Amino acid sequence: MALRSATGGASAGQNPATPPPELRFTERMSGFVSHVARYRLTGPAAQTKRFEAGWARGRDDGTEIKFVLTIRVENLDAQLARPDTAAVVTGTVVAPALSPHALTVVQGRFQLLVHDPDHVETWNMIYDLQLLSRSGEQFRLHGFKVLHQRPGLKAWRDTTTLFVEVTSDRPPTRLVGIMRLTASDLARQVRTMRVLHVRSRRRRAQLLSAFLKRFAYSLIRIYGGPLDEAARFPYPPEAGSWVPPTLERFPPTVVPEVHWRDAGKQWHSSSSPSPEAGLCLTRYHRGSKGPVMLAPGFGMAAGSFLTPTIKPNLVEFLVDCDYDVWLFDYRASIYLKRAASSPFTLDDIATGDWFDGVAKVRQLVRRDDDTDVTVQVVAHCVGSVTLLMALLAGMQGVRSAVCSQFLTHPRTSSFNLLKAHLRVSKLLQLTGAHYVQPPKRRGLLTYALDLALRAVPIGREERCGLAVCRWINAVYGLTHRHDQLNDATHRALVDEFGVSGLDAFNHIALMMRNRKALNSHRQDVYLPGIDRLNIPIHFLIGASNHIFFPPGSYETMQWLQENGPGTYTSTYLPEYAHLDGMVGRNAVTDVYPEILAHLNRTQRTTRRPAGPTP
Numbered sequence: 077m078a079l080r081s082a083t084g085g086a087s088a089g090q091n092p093a094t095p096p097p098e099l100r101f102t103e104r105m106s107g108f109v110s111h112v113a114r115y116r117l118t119g120p121a122a123q124t125k126r127f128e129a130g131w132a133r134g135r136d137d138g139t140e141i142k143f144v145l146t147i148r149v150e151n152l153d154a155q156l157a158r159p160d161t162a163a164v165v166t167g168t169v170v171a172p173a174l175s176p177h178a179l180t181v182v183q184g185r186f187q188l189l190v191h192d193p194d195h196v197e198t199w200n201m202i203y204d205l206q207l208l209s210r211s212g213e214q215f216r217l218h219g220f221k222v223l224h225q226r227p228g229l230k231a232w233r234d235t236t237t238l239f240v241e242v243t244s245d246r247p248p249t250r251l252v253g254i255m256r257l258t259a260s261d262l263a264r265q266v267r268t269m270r271v272l273h274v275r276s277r278r279r280r281a282q283l284l285s286a287f288l289k290r291f292a293y294s295l296i297r298i299y300g301g302p303l304d305e306a307a308r309f310p311y312p313p314e315a316g317s318w319v320p321p322t323l324e325r326f327p328p329t330v331v332p333e334v335h336w337r338d339a340g341k342q343w344h345s346s347s348s349p350s351p352e353a354g355l356c357l358t359r360y361h362r363g364s365k366g367p368v369m370l371a372p373g374f375g376m377a378a379g380s381f382l383t384p385t386i387k388p389n390l391v392e393f394l395v396d397c398d399y400d401v402w403l404f405d406y407r408a409s410i411y412l413k414r415a416a417s418s419p420f421t422l423d424d425i426a427t428g429d430w431f432d433g434v435a436k437v438r439q440l441v442r443r444d445d446d447t448d449v450t451v452q453v454v455a456h457c458v459g460s461v462t463l464l465m466a467l468l469a470g471m472q473g474v475r476s477a478v479c480s481q482f483l484t485h486p487r488t489s490s491f492n493l494l495k496a497h498l499r500v501s502k503l504l505q506l507t508g509a510h511y512v513q514p515p516k517r518r519g520l521l522t523y524a525l526d527l528a529l530r531a532v533p534i535g536r537e538e539r540c541g542l543a544v545c546r547w548i549n550a551v552y553g554l555t556h557r558h559d560q561l562n563d564a565t566h567r568a569l570v571d572e573f574g575v576s577g578l579d580a581f582n583h584i585a586l587m588m589r590n591r592k593a594l595n596s597h598r599q600d601v602y603l604p605g606i607d608r609l610n611i612p613i614h615f616l617i618g619a620s621n622h623i624f625f626p627p628g629s630y631e632t633m634q635w636l637q638e639n640g641p642g643t644y645t646s647t648y649l650p651e652y653a654h655l656d657g658m659v660g661r662n663a664v665t666d667v668y669p670e671i672l673a674h675l676n677r678t679q680r681t682t683r684r685p686a687g688p689t690p
Contacts, residue, residue: 175210204218375408463479481618
């Protein structure tokens with residue numbers, strides 16, 4: 077079998093009948109373990125809390141654990157090609173809390189670098205050992221090191237800290253803690269590295285060097301930031317290019333049905349919105365519980381509720397719960413690029429798009445049912461505040477609503493307030509711009525922009541290697557906690573953001589400065605209509621939302637409860653920020669049931685059986 081090094085050179089003189097090159101080395105680590113109750117795990121940082129608690133208690137109690145392991149990479153070529161290739165582990169584990177004698181590793185596996193799809197920019201080193209005591213008791217030691225992309229030289233701590241859990245059914249055992257590799261341990265480990273089954277000393281040196289270089293290169297990619305993502309900013313799709321996907325989990329009867337409105341306010345039906353569309357409704361028609369409209373945030377699209385990187389997404393979840401789901405793309409949607417690039421304010425969305433969108437859904441569902449129809453709404457961010465503005469302005473036909481994050485009394489970050497008071501969007505308009513969007517092609521300008529955006533304030537735990545997050549943070553404020561996203565969703569954000577109109581930014585900034593929903597002419601025309609908010613409304617409040625702070629949501633609720641005739645409830649999301657409540661990897665268990673509970677309490681069951689639109 078021809079062997080190749082990391083640079084692709086063939087192994088000269090290698091006998092095809094001999095085994096492939098094998099790497100063998102010895103690793104020593106020690107630490108402390110103890111009994112600790114389970115923690116709820118939500119991300120790379122929180123993932124290690126109970127292990128730290130176990131280590132601290134074990135240190136105080138003196139319950140030490142140590143091991144000496146021999147790790148055999150049986151096919152070094154395969155390891156160089158795929159760093160997650162499993163190696164064989166033998167050796168002993170000393171843990172007096174489990175046995176007075178050393179435990180023998182009867183079966184062991186080690187993986188050097190395994191990508192963690194559940195956490196953003198995270199890789200693990202994994203140890204999985206089956207242990208046997210002299211008296212025949214069996215234990216399992218599972219250990220992992222967390223390599224998480226972040227600024228600074230954190231590689232030493234991450235690659236030398238092993239989080240361990242030792243379990244057994246008989247006797248019932250669960251010990252957790254931390255083991256660490258010291259500098260002297262590492263030096264001893266490197267000295268034990270040997271390449272076997274290769275006669276040439278030079279070739280052995282080349283293979284060992286290739287392995288060490290491959291590992292070092294991986295660390296540079298992890299801790300230096302993925303260079304292929306530098307300056308990769310979001311860019312909206314071409315107008316009319318979006319085709320709504322079918323829901324693969326459901327029968328063929330659940331097919332998207334598109335209705336869009338042109339500049340002359342005429343409605344059309346087609347398989348996708350036209351480049352001329354200024355408003356779009358996409359229906360996933362299945363259930364008998366009545367229509368639910370989903371409205372996205374600013375500079376995004378309703379397709380964000382269809383993100384394929386979480387299963388199920390919100391559309392699939394609601395269709396599965398027997399609802400008639402309508403995606404509502406108003407004029408700020410990146411799928412309606414021409415409309416989104418045109419001048420408009422939040423008043424145009426509230427008193428124009430919402431009125432027309434709700435009326436059209438009622439008309440189409442009434443055609444199906446031959447009855448009068450009201451709708452339910454799940455609205456996020458600008459979709460949320462403009463829905464409230466529309467209701468305050470007298471819009472009819474909404475039976476109940478779930479409003480997420482941006483309400484009528486916004487409180488925002490110091491950085492966003494600074495931009496609002498400096499009238500940044502107005503200054504941009506003086507240059508002749510009507511909207512902002514990131515540069516489409518990479519070049520010197522985009523790299524310079526990316527470098528400048530790194531200076532915008534952001535929490536230490538929220539820094540990452542993607543330019544899209546730096547763009548989002550600078551333009552809107554960071555929309556998510558990275559701990560709440562899986563890696564695929566994080567990388568998909570580049571397709572979820574795009575063009576943003578400056579007139580709308582001016583209007584949002586006006587509301588931020590005045591801390592309440594005003595019209596674009598600074599007039600208080602919405603809040604006096606509080607008697608019109610006589611419907612059940614449920615609010616989603618992210619504790620870590622640094623775009624719209626929770627106190628603003630609570631002020632809105634207090635204002636409503638003191639003056640409004642409706643029923644107002646809320647869900648406080650202690651581990652969520654802004655957008656991650658809709659697209660987080662745990663949203664289906666943490667957030668979607670809260671939305672569903674409110675919709676179920678206020679839904680209208682029709683007599684129509686589930687099925688396609690006539």
